[in-house]
Amino acid sequence: MSKIGIRTICIPEGVTVKIDGSKVKVIGPKGELELEVLKNIVVKIENSQIIVSRLKHGNYTRALHGLYRALIANMINGVFSGFEKKLDFKGVGFRAEVVEKKLILHLGFSHPIEIIAPDGIDLKVEKNVITVSGIDRQKVGQVAADIRSKKPVEPYKGKGIKYVDEIPRRKPGKAAKAIVGGAA
Numbered sequence: 001m002s003k004i005g006i007r008t009i010c011i012p013e014g015v016t017v018k019i020d021g022s023k024v025k026v027i028g029p030k031g032e033l034e035l036e037v038l039k040n041i042v043v044k045i046e047n048s049q050i051i052v053s054r055l056k057h058g059n060y061t062r063a064l065h066g067l068y069r070a071l072i073a074n075m076i077n078g079v080f081s082g083f084e085k086k087l088d089f090k091g092v093g094f095r096a097e098v099v100e101k102k103l104i105l106h107l108g109f110s111h112p113i114e115i116i117a118p119d120g121i122d123l124k125v126e127k128n129v130i131t132v133s134g135i136d137r138q139k140v141g142q143v144a145a146d147i148r149s150k151k152p153v154e155p156y157k158g159k160g161i162k163y164v165d166e167i168p169r170r171k172p173g174k175a176a177k178a179i180v181g182g183a184a
Contacts, residue, residue: 005065009050009073012080017050019043024072028079031120031135035075041068050076078135085144087130089151091159096125103130107151107161115147129164 011017015028024035024043037043040061042053052069054061077083089096095106103123105113117123121143124131132144144163153160153168162168 003066005052005054005062005069007069009052009069009076011045011048011050011076015076015080017045017076019045024075026072026075026079028076028135030079030082033075033079033136035068035071037068038064041065043068043072074137078137082133082135083137083140084131084133085140086164087132087144087147087161088164089128089130089161090153091151094128094151094159096128096130098123098125103147105147105150108159113150115143115150117143130161 015026018025018027022037022039024037026033026035040055041064042055044051044053050072052065052072054065074083089105089107091108093106093108097104101117101123103115103117103125105115107113115123118139120136121132121134121139123143124133130147132140132147134140134143148161148163151160153162153166155169155171156173158168158170160168
């Protein structure tokens with residue numbers, strides 16, 4: 001049995017779940033999401049809880065059992081409270097601004113970098129923190145990863161874009177190595 005797949009999902013107040021054949025639709029205060037479930041996975045609602053089970057017990061179906069349970073739980077979380085990722089940027093002359101649905105990054109290149117937010121994603125900039133929020137966990141994570149990939153943190157000075165809770169690897173420079181090596 002899948003340890004994740006066998007857990008039931010509680011449906012909070014204000015969220016409705018509709019199952020129509022192989023489609024699961026979740027509607028909540030922040031919006032609505034839809035998921036197409038494969039034929040070997042069965043989704044049922046009993047006593048305001050969602051139960052995900054499988055028809056076959058092959059390796060592929062066992063893997064999908066936990067996956068679909070997690071996806072449905074994330075959909076319910078998203079429409080109820082939403083998801084958010086925060087990115088921190090550091091560097092001389094680095095700045096960011098949001099114009100309409102575009103994030104404009106000035107990261108020391110000869111040109112500004114523009115990132116257009118897909119539907120359902122909100123971008124905010126406060127000082128040197130970029131906030132990506134929305135109801136779809138996968139989209140929020142992908143947009144945050146795309147922003148981070150434009151200028152990853154370099155290990156010597158720590159300049160670049162990182163997640164707020166990320167601790168980037170730092171290396172001593174040549175001058176620090178010479179002092180440490182010379183003292184020995």
